[in-house]
Amino acid sequence: MSTFTRTSTGTTSDGKNGTMNATREATTREATRRPRLSGMTWLVWRQHRAAFWTILAAAALSVAWMVYQRGQLVDFLDGYGYPGKDLSDADGAFQQYDDAFSSVAFGLQAIPVLLGVFLGAPLLAGDLENGTAKLVAAQSMSRTRWLATKLALTGLVVLVSTVALSAVFGWWWSPVKSEVTVLDWTSTDAFNNTGPVPFALTLLSVFGGVAIGAVLRRTLMAMVVTFGFSVLVQLVWGHFLMSLGNVITVTSNKGVVAEDAFPSLPKGAYQLDESYLTGGGDLLGWGTCNEATDQARELCMKKADVVGWSVDYLPMSQMNGMQWFGASILFALTAGVVAFLFLWGRKRLV
Structure with missing residues (x-):
């Protein structure tokens, strides 16, 4: 009798322990499980993951290279004795760093055009051209949610990449920012590549490309027109750049x-x-x-x-204030483009 009682108690205890262990393991798995995309977000990311990952990887490599260049620049300035000694007396020793600034600034200014053409223009034009938009419209998800998800993920990728590049480029330039012979702060090389301006310019070019693709419904034609649109935005922006400040x-x-x-x-x-x-x-x-x-x-x-x-x-x-004022104008224009896309998408996005 006593043996049966002990056995029964032991079995009950083991059962409880097993249940508790299983519960703890399940809880641990839930806690350590990585968040996964699902639904429309997963669909949009999977559809454009090649472009998204390429942009993020290119931005990460560029950031790493600029961090290295910043270290090289600081070492040179410390060894040279700057700011106690004028850089104009460096006898060409600073030329390689000056050339690096110019080359990177030129490449960064091309980002709004490149992303507008290769990311923005095909984003909807490809779906409209190959019939994917009709397939999506036939599902339970609304076209508005599909469009919103596409724009949100695209905007997020643009935000992460351009803000990282802008912040690191400004950090690299900061030790010699007051030297107009290196990068004049009023030039597009400096003004368009620091602060909020890169994100604002790129977002307008990309979403402008999306709107062009939605209207033209042909990928190649949309890319060509978006190229012209992005270049025009850059030219107009550069023309009115100095009018943003208080004279x-x-x-x-x-x-x-x-x-x-x-x-x-x-x-x-x-x-x-x-x-x-x-x-x-x-x-x-x-x-x-x-x-x-x-x-x-x-x-x-x-x-x-x-x-x-x-x-x-x-x-x-005034540089920082001018950048934010100009960026607010660009954001307002982008908001107008987004509003057009949603109004157009309610009837014509299939």
Whole structure:
């Protein structure tokens, strides 16, 4: 009797332990299981995974290379004695680093065009051309959700890749940022590759390509038109770049020929215009009184009542604000493109 009781108790205990162990193992498996994509998200990622992984891998390699170049640059500057010594006295030793900045900046500026053509244009045009869109429309998922998932995943990939490249490029450039001879902050090489601008430009090009593909419904034609659209965006953006800042005017009243007559500007400031300033506050073009001799020029200045200079410039401190202001405009345009896509997609996206 006692033997039966002990056996029964032991069996019950083992059963409980087994159940508890199984429960713990199941809980551990659930906790350590990696999150998996499912549903529409899985479908879109699987369909475009080659393009997505290529973009992310290329961005990762570029980031690693720029991190290495940054280390090389810092070692050179420390050994050279910068900023105590001027880089202009480096006798060409800095040229390789300057060339590296220019080459990488040129490549980064091509990213909005490349992604617009090879990622944005085929995103919907391929599905509309080969009939995949009709197959998706026949399923239980709505076309709106399908479109939203495509745009969301594409935007996420663009965000991760461009923000990483922008941050690391800015970090690489930061030790010599005030040297206009390396990269002028007002140039597209610097302005378009740092801060929020790369993401904003790329997103507009990519989503613009998506909209073009949705309208044209032919992949090759959409890619050609998207190329023109992306290049046009870059040109227009570059044309209005300097209008994003608040122009500062500084004047002097020590004449125009004295050694210290010209107003001093902050380091890295971008000069927009310069004029002669008269005693009455009027501005005359700097070509005024462009006489052949110094004596005739001085007499002309006196007759015109020129008392000094008036200079318009943009300080380097405005760069970040200008970038965010410009990026907000680009984001607004992108939002308009997205709104068009959803309105178009409700009736024409099959």
